[in-house]
Amino acid sequence: SQKIEQNSEALNIQEGKTATLTCNYTNYSPAYLQWYRQDPGRGPVFLLLIRENEKEKRKERLKVTFDTTLKQSLFHITASQPADSATYLCAPRDNYGQNFVFGPGTRLSVLP
């Protein structure tokens, strides 16, 4: 069955460092992958999308990579700030699936 894993339930890093979050999937052939941010008690908010033929995508301090051979996406936040503390969710998608499935999320805490 299809499975999505995100590296760890929680990740603590020091302000100013780069946070790296991992999304691994099995029994999937996603055509693209989306990343979302979720704050406590709020709905997820879309951040970035990367397609299978794109190795890397950037948006301000965010960078996403997508390796279809490793079946993995990495999500980086450079020069992290306490305001980046949130849960980050990945959502791999193929071109045919009609249900939209999310990984379990990684809770990031950026310590001042």
Next chain:
Amino acid sequence: EAQVTQNPRYLITVTGKKLTVTCSQNMNHEYMSWYRQDPGLGLRQIYYSMNVEVTDKGDVPEGYKVSRKEKRNFPLILESPSPNQTSLYFCASSLSMGYNSPLHFGNGTRLTVT
């Protein structure tokens, strides 16, 4: 302002008492979906709708009903709520099912069934 609006934000009810959680979007989106979120289980899809009068089951549809009579509204109905339906519920919409159509989420409804 483009948004997905859910009501109510908080709801406490008793077992067996029918309830409806409303969801409305003002972005003319075709696709709408309901999720529940529980600690340790993440976001799980309940039902989704590709367009008006088209609905389909997600991963955890048991105990829920939906309808899509108008494009903007997608209510979630619990005919006979049970305590295991205590959860945080989110409605979401997107322009279409295409890859470049991210989901827009509402602010959630926290349901407690006693």
